[in-house]
Amino acid sequence: MLEIVNLEKWFGGIKAVDNVNLRVNENEIHAIIGPNGAGKTTLISQVAGELKADSGQIRFRNEDITSLRPAQRARKGLARSFQITSVMLPMTLLENVSIAVQNRKGHSFRFWKSALDDNELIDEAIQALRMVGLDDRAHRIANEVSHGEHRQLEIAMAIAMEPELLLLDEPTAGMGPEESTDLIKILQRVKGQKTILLIEHDMDAVFSLADQISVLVYGRIIATGTKEEIRANPEVQQAYLGEG
Amino acid sequence: MDWNPFLIQFINGLQLGILLFLLASGLTLIFGIMDFINLAHGSFYMVGAYFCATLTFLTGSFVLAAMIAVGGVFIVGVVVETTIVNRLYRADHLDQVLVTFGLILIFDTLVQMIWGPEGMVIPLPPVLDGQFEVASLVFPTYRLLIIVSGLLVAAGLYLLVMKTRLGMLIRAGASNRVMVSALGVNINRLFLIVFALGAALAGLSGLLIAPITETSIGMGNAIIILAFVVIIVGGIGSIKGAFYAALIIGLIDTMGRSYLDSLLKLFMSVQNAETAAPALSAMLIYILMAVVLAVRPQGLFPPTGTR
Amino acid sequence: MKNYLPRSTSGIFYTGVVLVFALIPVFVSLSGQIFYLDIFSRIMVLGIAAMSLNLLIGYGGMISLGHAAFLGIGAYCVGIPVYYEIYNGWVHLVLAIVVCGIFALVTGAISLRTKGVYFIMITLAFAQMVYFTFVSLEEYGGDDGLVIELRSEFGTWLDLEDNMVLYYTIFGVLLVSLFVVNRLVQARFGRVILGSKYNERRMQSLGFDTYRYRLVCYVISGILCGIAGLFLGNFTSFISPEMMDWTRSGELIFMVILGGTGVLFGPIIGAGVFILLEVWLPQIITFINKLELGVELPHELWHLILGAILIAVVLFGRGGIHGLLTRRKRG
Numbered sequence: 053m054l055e056i057v058n059l060e061k062w063f064g065g066i067k068a069v070d071n072v073n074l075r076v077n078e079n080e081i082h083a084i085i086g087p088n089g090a091g092k093t094t095l096i097s098q099v100a101g102e103l104k105a106d107s108g109q110i111r112f113r114n115e116d117i118t119s120l121r122p123a124q125r126a127r128k129g130l131a132r133s134f135q136i137t138s139v140m141l142p143m144t145l146l147e148n149v150s151i152a153v154q155n156r157k158g159h160s161f162r163f164w165k166s167a168l169d170d171n172e173l174i175d176e177a178i179q180a181l182r183m184v185g186l187d188d189r190a191h192r193i194a195n196e197v198s199h200g201e202h203r204q205l206e207i208a209m210a211i212a213m214e215p216e217l218l219l220l221d222e223p224t225a226g227m228g229p230e231e232s233t234d235l236i237k238i239l240q241r242v243k244g245q246k247t248i249l250l251i252e253h254d255m256d257a258v259f260s261l262a263d264q265i266s267v268l269v270y271g272r273i274i275a276t277g278t279k280e281e282i283r284a285n286p287e288v289q290q291a292y293l294g295e296g
Numbered sequence: 297m298d299w300n301p302f303l304i305q306f307i308n309g310l311q312l313g314i315l316l317f318l319l320a321s322g323l324t325l326i327f328g329i330m331d332f333i334n335l336a337h338g339s340f341y342m343v344g345a346y347f348c349a350t351l352t353f354l355t356g357s358f359v360l361a362a363m364i365a366v367g368g369v370f371i372v373g374v375v376v377e378t379t380i381v382n383r384l385y386r387a388d389h390l391d392q393v394l395v396t397f398g399l400i401l402i403f404d405t406l407v408q409m410i411w412g413p414e415g416m417v418i419p420l421p422p423v424l425d426g427q428f429e430v431a432s433l434v435f436p437t438y439r440l441l442i443i444v445s446g447l448l449v450a451a452g453l454y455l456l457v458m459k460t461r462l463g464m465l466i467r468a469g470a471s472n473r474v475m476v477s478a479l480g481v482n483i484n485r486l487f488l489i490v491f492a493l494g495a496a497l498a499g500l501s502g503l504l505i506a507p508i509t510e511t512s513i514g515m516g517n518a519i520i521i522l523a524f525v526v527i528i529v530g531g532i533g534s535i536k537g538a539f540y541a542a543l544i545i546g547l548i549d550t551m552g553r554s555y556l557d558s559l560l561k562l563f564m565s566v567q568n569a570e571t572a573a574p575a576l577s578a579m580l581i582y583i584l585m586a587v588v589l590a591v592r593p594q595g596l597f598p599p600t601g602t603r
Numbered sequence: 604m605k606n607y608l609p610r611s612t613s614g615i616f617y618t619g620v621v622l623v624f625a626l627i628p629v630f631v632s633l634s635g636q637i638f639y640l641d642i643f644s645r646i647m648v649l650g651i652a653a654m655s656l657n658l659l660i661g662y663g664g665m666i667s668l669g670h671a672a673f674l675g676i677g678a679y680c681v682g683i684p685v686y687y688e689i690y691n692g693w694v695h696l697v698l699a700i701v702v703c704g705i706f707a708l709v710t711g712a713i714s715l716r717t718k719g720v721y722f723i724m725i726t727l728a729f730a731q732m733v734y735f736t737f738v739s740l741e742e743y744g745g746d747d748g749l750v751i752e753l754r755s756e757f758g759t760w761l762d763l764e765d766n767m768v769l770y771y772t773i774f775g776v777l778l779v780s781l782f783v784v785n786r787l788v789q790a791r792f793g794r795v796i797l798g799s800k801y802n803e804r805r806m807q808s809l810g811f812d813t814y815r816y817r818l819v820c821y822v823i824s825g826i827l828c829g830i831a832g833l834f835l836g837n838f839t840s841f842i843s844p845e846m847m848d849w850t851r852s853g854e855l856i857f858m859v860i861l862g863g864t865g866v867l868f869g870p871i872i873g874a875g876v877f878i879l880l881e882v883w884l885p886q887i888i889t890f891i892n893k894l895e896l897g898v899e900l901p902h903e904l905w906h907l908i909l910g911a912i913l914i915a916v917v918l919f920g921r922g923g924i925h926g927l928l929t930r931r932k933r934g
Contacts, residue, residue: 123808123809123813126809131809138802139802143798147794151798155811160795162791164790165791168789335853380914383918389719391917394856395913397850397913400910401907402910406907408901521727578735578736578738578739582728582729582732585725585728589721
């Protein structure tokens, strides 16, 4: 589904993403782990199109998308969530998610019919909110809900886009253990039905969710494999697991 | 060919450029360092001219009056900064636009209440008022004085910015605001000094033009827009950019108004040229700005260190 | 969704506002204060203009400092045809829509590539271009402007020469504008515009080409403001480039903020308060001077008060008049 070929990114003199090659197969959850500053978010931003690739190629469903803008990639079926919550804060949770639904219902140059009581949008938005357990708080303003709820909202918006590929950038960031567990449960529900590229710090989350794991250290992928293979890999243990 | 008309226009262009530089240098620093849009910067220009007019009558000396007036505008700048502006550095641009727009109303009214609606003429000492001739070329003395004194100020500003500690902080601030506050510098005082210095320079600009044009209410409101064009073209936060851009714009604007019709007549009918030229020449600098923004949004000479 | 429909108290207030506009002519004919027909016509026209600007600033987060250009272009779309003795109002209307639409499309396409301060400055620059163009058009009066001798003719059933008819025509346009803008901001299109104001990056990652939506919004706003300009020209019967001075654009922003940004009725209220201050402050000063309290207040003082109010609104009165209304409800 997603194929990254020889991808590179430089920031000044620092190579943030160094010759990365990666494959994500259909309906699998592929996790990327690695220490802080390993370039994980940079990598996801490149896949989402917010950062340009300095060299290399990103292929999505056998199509080269390296030069497409973020909005174009999103319309091709790529959805991302942000590590630092990025939603429309003054809007309600429902409005946030229904905007995400709106995107796949064709263009939004519709000037007359109210989007606020448009069942085509509302129903599906509520559905997405229900999946993450926020449906009872649909009319709360995003600005006024908790951090954990923001994280859930991020996921709901990404899911509401019904993407081919979900890019999740540390969905459990800043969550307490209980909230984390809830979120992992949500993701487990979609496991096997959705293709997900997941960046995660929480090892429990990674090992319970991921089909494939890649380890990113200083911008390089040092190993890719199943969780057993990764656990057994001595280089990984030294570079990453050992330190934690 | 008689070169005098061309020379006069060239000097006029340079003179406009210098005045714009004095106005824009402060504006670009305030903009670049504090991220503050000061629409009311033109009010300092006006206040400088009125101060100087009154002081010239009181002291009998234009030069002395000018020096006191610049100091006076500096103080006005301090007052405005400490009472109103310093609350707005972190506000969004919309708020800044509105508040400084309100300041314009206040300044224009105050000036009208104090000095009346009539403009004031500043008499020049005979030495400055006139022209001199070199090799059959005639030079207007006072306009040359404006250019020379403007260049001197530019040089002084250059030394201040490049050679002093204050200048180092200003430069650092223009390219990286966070870093300066991280250095443990009293950022509030730096902002105050920069703001008041900018006000004083604007006041100088206004009082220099006043003997030529008379003072008038709202005299700053037209030229401030030109100054904004200058800092956008030159690159926000860049003194060097403001200098070059001011000269470019001063010359383009002046020369365009005088010679564009002759130029257009080369490739269109006389009548069309005479219709199109005034409109086009007035638009030239705005076209320049739009092109710069479209092609090189950071300006022609952005401050070093910014990206 | 409750946010964008009038809340109960403010809803009643705004219904009252519409009623006031509807009943002004009755008040005028009863009291003989014809003056106020003019004032309220002006409020409605500038209110429509401010409403179009609110689409940009309040809903779209696009701070334009050149919106008066559209007002001026709309007015000249009456003035210039009338100069050539073309009085047909429909021609004027189509002209205003087409010219403002094209101008908005071209300048918007360039301006919207920039952000923040640069957007403010480039919209200002384009407005200045229009201003100077009309200043240098000697044929149409240049600096001195143009007198519109006869108003637009929309047919015998709508005689705009009658001030009362003109008033109710503008009132009708105001109601239609309110209705259209209300639909617009609640429709999918409006959601995208509002979403892009709050978080453009997120909207892009959701798959929206925010640039295109903003451009369309800019064009709609420009056309609406052009229509307001058309009525401004008809109503003042005298137009000049001064209408497009950048300080006019500043005043339009003031009206938007005064009433409350992103609120449907905000700009109307803002325009009303602004213009009534403009009318009443000098009268109050004259009145105080007549009391002979020993100090003679200068007549210009009202401008200073206006400036002070503007600053106070920004520093202390977030949310404008709408904010005050809703706040009182909560407290």
